[in-house]
Amino acid sequence: MRGILEAAGYVPHHRLRREAVAEALGTRAPSGTRAVASYDEDTTTLGVEAARLVRRGAADVTPAALWFSTADPVYLDKTNAAAIHAALRLPDTTVAADLGGTPRSGVAALLAALSSDGPALVVTADVRTGLPGSEDEVDGGDAGAAMLVGSDAHGPLLAELVATGSATEEFVDRWRVPGEPRSRRWEDRFVASRYPPLAERAIKRACEQGGIDSADLDHVIVIGLHRRSVRAVRGATGFAAGGLVDDLTAVIGNAGTAHPGLLLADVLERARPDQLVALVSLADGADTIILRTTAAVTEHDPTRTVASQIQAGDDRLSYADFLTWRGMLDREPARRPDPARVSAPAAARRADWKLGFVGSRDPETGALHLPPATVPYQGGELRGGQDPPETMPAPMADVPATVRTFTADRVARSPAPPTVFAVLDFDGGGRYPCELTDVRAGEVAVGDRVEMTFRLVHVADGLRNYFWKARPLPSGSAT
């Protein structure tokens, strides 16, 4: 039996109040907030953070494939999934590829994984943009989601696949020329005439295949970027009262490609055993996936639930900062040199460190080196006639740390000055001074608990420099 072994969503720290947009632009104020990828996050880092949560929940399963879907790839002609693969420290036998392009590619990756052999890690992420004040900007959201798909031979399934159903049709809903900050959209009412019948067929096919009455579905997730169509499908008769799942758009916005996985993770975090979950996605066609939860959902202990991440959101982000982070507001830079392009050979030589945050440990003393070093700092030396000291790799990405001292740099180049920087002492030993993120300068204290997060450091010559930063550990969190 094939199904979902683990699922997780990653909702970034920042929220933009929709009222803040209205206040700045003098438009009408919709309510709620949208999730915002920080200045140092993009679809690759959002995907990494979601996938790390999945890997923590299923550390024993090695994916044979990693499929990454996003409508906002940071590179063309370069596989974005490869950076995610490196950050997760997956073996080189795991194929990693992008299924990019449109929001439908997220569901498509999940469908592909469900119909293939071997464990497959589906990673989805989106950063939804739009021109200032647009519906896409205000109603969009940024998030990542990941699902580990496999069979019960790989471990306990949270939910088994019951049936799928799709309906494909070419028509013009929305389109975006690569590189443009916004999608263009066809007139609303025409699009609203296309999706509901497609959804109806997709749901019917899945129900027929699974021998299910749609009234028996316990959780129905209906999502899509076309608001009117989503509303129509949700309103269709046949779903059990109370089965329709809140699509979370009010609090985090619609995260496009990542939204199906995010809502699925959210449902699996609170579903009871033996419940039917239907995912209905409207994106250039309609897709339905029906799953049945297993007894394992009661044992499911996610590292960080979608609900807890939503609750932890920080909605103090100003609209000016949001626009700056999105490249919509070109502000005066710091009087510091432009960052240099990362050296590809240097980065390749140290990929374990740079992308995997792997230090080295001296087997003699146990002393930890971040970054990895050959000659240990405690009494180590090179000696003639002897081989250099042996070191052991020390993966540190999942080890929490404590702030020993810190500073705020008001001069360093940053899209969100001041740069907050701290000296971290890791649990069990090891020190590393590094940048903090998702935090304000005045809210850091010696003794604060932090965890590592995979982030964008800078972009030079179009080349993205990824490395690890630290962020506050949610209060009450054990790890």
Next chain:
Amino acid sequence: MASHGIRDRVAIVAMGCTPFGEHWDRSADDLQIEAVQHALDGAGIGTHDVDAFWLGTAQSGQSGITLAAPLNLRGKPVTRVENYCASGSEALRQAAYAIAAGAYDVAMAVGVEKVKDSGYQGLNAFPIPNDGTDRSLTAAAMFGLVVPAYAERYGVDTDTMRDVLARIAVKNHANGARHPLAQFRREVDADTVCEAPLVAGSLGVYDCAGVADGAAAAIVVRAEDAHRYTDHPVFIKALSFVAGAGTGLVDPEYDFTHFPEVEAAARDAYAQATVDDPRSAFAMAEVHDCFTPTELVVMEDLGFSERGTAWKDVLAGRFELEGDLPVNTDGGLKAFGHPVGASGLRMHRECFLQLRGEAGERQVDVSRGLALVQNLGGYPGEMVCFASVLGTEPDA
């Protein structure tokens, strides 16, 4: 393993220095020529009489040609050296060692930096191709880490810590106001220091050294030849240099309240010069005050104050011009400005002037006969440090 030193084998017979500041109209070549001319004036010789040259510069030129071309040096060995902000001191160390080795009769050390031509604020390093994981913080942020660490370790409250650091800035500006070549020649009061815009952490603008262009030079000869060039040579008692292994950044035991490289360089220099008690041995000292907390910590690393007590000595005025151990009598990096490659030689020049009784209204009592130069580069946890001891008389 040994560090024997070259005690009293080499003397500085002349030094030169340009004004430090924003030299928009002058190139690194111009600055080198002025500093060298100034030094040659003191010794009464020409560049042809100098057998070998060492040039310290971090990023104003590469190779010895940086100095050879503007001075029109022909057939001379000229070596460019670089050790961050200690590059000028490193040039002096190499020149002195070459003389002590008997390789040359007369050698010159020159330091230069053209910092303000970059168009950026602060000091910026040349990018070396790397994996993109290096820190990109400013020095102010890195040295700013010392403040909360020191305050917590020694139980100094925030207000007192602020007063201590302000006192260091006020002192150095007061001294710099008395030096004709200093970049900033205005005294500042503690309120101005405390109310200045923040740069990093709790450090404000007045807690940071000025950024300046400038050059300085020294002529060194064998001690026995020194009186051919001057009636008042200054003798090199010790030259020490330590490049740290950066362990403070990986070792959880390091607490950011001291600089092991400074301690190590000082220990070595004191051994070379047989200084037993640094608190009473020196008439004055020039130290690396890139930021006010740096000077505070260095007072302890050099043994001028017991651990955890330098803040009290600062408040007691012990390091002021009239104090028991005047520090940075020329205003230090704080008031003089910091042309990276030139600063080490600028520090030596102030000791040179003081020991010769030529420091004018800044002159301190030098009857103790010894002065100390301490010059560092890099950051807390990851630095290079130079220390030298200079004296008025060779020991018997």
